[in-house]
Amino acid sequence: MAKLIRNLRVETDNWLLLKAGADGTPPAVPAEGDVIVPLSLWQLRKDALAARSGKTAVWLESKDSAEDVAADLHRLPLVAIHFPSIADGRGYSIARLLRERHGYKGEVRAIGAVFKDVLLGMQRCGFDTYALRDGEDADEALRAFDDLADTYQANVVEPLPLFRRRAII
Amino acid sequence: MYTYDEIDQRVVEQRVAQFRDQTRRFLAGTLIEEEFRPLRLRNGLYVQRFAPMLRVAIPYGMLSSRQLRTLAHIARKYDRDYGHFSTRQNIQYNWPKLEEVPDILAELATVQMHAIQTSGNCIRNITADHFGGIAKDEIVDSFVWCEILRQWSTFHPEFNWLPRKFKIAINGASADRTATHVHDIGLHAVRDAGGEIGFRVVVGGGLGRTPVVGPVIREFLPWQHLLTYLEAVLRVYNRYGRRDNLYKARIKILVRETGKDKFTEEVEAEWAHLKDGPNTLLAEEVARIAGRFTKPAYQTLPEHDASFAGQLATDTAFRNWYQRNVFAHKVPGYAAVTLSLKKTGVPPGDATSAQMEAVADLADQYSFGELRVSHEQNLILADVRVSDLHAVWQKAQGLGFATPNIGLLTNIICCPGGDFCSLANAKSIPVAQAIQERFDNLDYLHDIGEVDLNISGCMNACGHHHVGHIGVLGVDKNGEEWYQIEVGGNQGETRAGAANVRGASIGKVIGPSFARAQVPDVIERLITCYIDKRDSEVERFIDVVHRIGIEPFKEYVYGKADPQSPRRNRQLASA
CATH class of the missing domain: 3.30.70.3340 (Alpha-Beta Plaits)
Structure with missing residues (x-):
């Protein structure tokens, strides 16, 4: 089972991430248990999926948009965003839009190329859980959250930019 | 000179510690090269042809003497006793050892310097007019705005992994000495009819393989909205910029493919959400930043200085340099x-x-x-x-710093080229030297007048060849170095109050490329053409190109017409 960081602790991940087959066939969804399904499957069968006994969440590819799930956020306990590589930064904008534009309060999870050096930026864009990629040293990764204490900009963790926080202090 | 406060200082110190850890993990083998690469690039560390290259940020080009001494110390202790000042107002060291880079960064932090975001697909060093704060045609002190943007862009969590690098320039004066039209975003300070300060926003200019003079997408952005508007532009780019092709990933391609009007609509639609949000700037913050700049304690001096006037009148060499x-x-x-x-x-x-x-x-x-x-x-x-x-x-x-050639042909902008850079197709430095040697006669050089000559060793155009009045580009032909020549480029109107405003333009290639040894001859023929065709000494090279087009220049170079009158031959021979 992949390692998950939640609330700055390493936890076991109880969600099952479902992926489409190589030919694009939608994955089979088990009747029980909590699953994260691809956006395409969600869009095809959202009512049936939402009625399952286990919880159902959606994962977005980096080319997808926050708007693709905006209307369904009230019934999604979790939205995962996939990072195909460290270089693809679209997921950061998606997460911020989910939080700041659509007011999403559920879990926003980073999946894919998720490792120590990207965690802090993800946190500041609204992610709150991180499915570390295979082989990543979770204890080492946890230290990343202390790397850089200050943020000049407004972000999801600090909704005011430093210049407005200074005014308060 | 901006002075750090304790938070600014902590930011650079923590970045040093973070990079030290990343370097340690790379050397220990727990961070693979593929992942260390983008991380080290965000700290200006390239792996070059012979050794790593470290690019240190000189934000908007401002340095204190103390900082410059530290840069000298670093060159002596960690490198081969020299540094290279780049066209992005930074300094590059060509021979540091990878394992010593964290120590170099720690030394830089002691003088409020860093290498943050000097490379990688993120927001780079903000560049400005090197006469900021002192020019007579100044509208705002661009350094204050640059520092505001430096802080805003430092570790911006959303825009750290853009499709491609992102360069912003701010021009605070009426003349444009920052080449704003060939930046990803160019900001021109302007005053509206009511005297309020704002910015004209240019997006999607750039050099490289696809040179573009960027269009204006907003004529007046009130200063309070600078950060929210930039966030809107960056967000549209981060979401929709191309990531499938490295050479089509700059924002200029997005602007061009989307169309300027549609792109502007997208930015404005995004901005509608962000406008008046927490990133809206406050007058107190602008004043606070301005107040952290040390200001020269100018004396009250007379406009006229008699001894200076005397020196100018009697010493020709001094007068040349002064001019x-x-x-x-x-x-x-x-x-x-x-x-x-x-x-x-x-x-x-x-x-x-x-x-x-x-x-x-x-x-x-x-x-x-x-x-x-x-x-x-x-x-x-x-x-x-x-x-x-x-x-x-x-x-x-x-x-050796008094060569009186600013604005003249031998004030060549040149990238490090094939002598150092692993991207280069051809060497650029020896070409610059050969041209400088050919035009070594100062009287002749001054007679030729203003010419920007820019050289790049490859299509990445670090030497800004597209906006040189004469541009030289190194190209590879079957493993051999060749040089393509462009004329008619222009970085923008650098002269305040010029009667014939000459905006930014991209040079046109004159024809087939040349071997390295031929380049000085080609430049000489271009100059001969100019001198033959100019209507007076006031008409500059670039003005003549605009007036008569590039055909006559081609003919002088490729020999379709008799290029040189006997009189001109004599003059060249004596030059």
Whole structure:
């Protein structure tokens, strides 16, 4: 089972991430248990999926948009965003839009190329859980959250930019 | 000079510790090269042809003498005793050891310097007019706005992994000395009818493989909205910029493929959500940043200095230097001096540690301990008393920094090229030297007048060849170095109040490329054409190209017409 960081602790991940087959066939969804399904499957069968006994969440590819799930956020306990590589930064904008534009309060999870050096930026864009990629040293990764204490900009963790926080202090 | 507060200082120190850890993990093998690469790039560390290259940020080109001494110390201790000032107002070290880079960064942090975001697909060093704060045609002090953007862009969590690098330039004066139209975003300070300060926003300019003069997407953005508007532009780019092809990933391609009007609509729609949000700037913050800049304690001096006037009248060499290398200052009795790093025989932009220390001394003695780096790769003492100009000139001569060629043909902008850079197709430095040697006669050089000659060793165009009045591009043909020549490029209207405003333009290739040894001849023929065709000495090379087109230049170079009158031949031979 992949390692998950939640609330700055390493936890076991109880969600099952479902992926489409190589030919694009939608994955089979088990009747029980909590699953994260691809956006395409969600869009095809959202009512049936939402009625399952286990919880159902959606994962977005980096080319997808926050708007693709905006209307369904009230019934999604979790939205995962996939990072195909460290270089693809679209997921950061998606997460911020989910939080700041659509007011999403559920879990926003980073999946894919998720490792120590990207965690802090993800946190500041609204992610709150991180499915570390295979082989990543979770204890080492946890230290990343202390790397850089200050943020000049407004972000999801600090909704005011430093210049407005200074005014308060 | 901006002075860090304790938070600014902690930011750079923590970045050093973070990078030290990343380097340690890479050397220990727990961070693979593929992942270390983008991380080290975000700290300016390339792996070059022979060794790593470290690019240190000189935010908007401003340096204190203390910082310059530290740069000299680093060159001496960690490198081969010299550094290279780049066209992005940064300094590059070509020979550091990877394992020592964290120590270099720690030394930089002690003088409020860093290498943050000097490379990688993120927001890079913000560049500005090297005469910021002192030019007579200034509308705002661009350095204050640059510092606001430096802080906003530092570790911006959303825009750290963009499709491609992102360069912003701010022009605070009426003339454009920052090449704003060839940046990803160019900001021109303007005042509206009511006298309020704002910015004209240019997006999607750039050089490289696809040179574009960027369009204006907003004529007036009130200053309060600068950050929210930039966030809107960056967000549209981050979401929709192309990531499938490295060469189509810059914002200029997105703007072009989307269409300027549609792109502008998208930005405005995104901005509608962000406008008036928490990132809206406050007057108190602008004042706070401005207040953290040390200000030169100018003396009240007369406009006219009799001893200076005498020196100017009697000393021709001094007068030549004054005409080319001294820029008018808005405070009476002061002037800005450009120290030329373009001496013939020296790679453009290079300075040894001893030279850096000597310049630091000059800055201390004559210019309030501050200096600037220009995007034309020279150093500037911005606040010299007019009465000290002759003494500064004499000392600059002794240092080899008094070549009176600013704005002239031999003030060549040049990338490091194939001598150092692993991306280069061809060498650029020897070409610059050969051209400088050919045009070594100062009288002739001054007669030719203003010509920007820019050289890049490859399509990435670090030497800005597209906006040189004459541009030289190194190309690879079956493993051999060849050089393509362009004419008609222009970085923008750099002259305040010019009657014939000449905006930014991209040069046109004149024809088939040349072997390295032929390049000085080609330049000479272009210049001969110019001199034959100009209507007076006032008409500059670039003006003639615009008036008559490139055909006559082609003919002079490729021999379709008799290019040289006997009179001109004699003149060239004596030059």
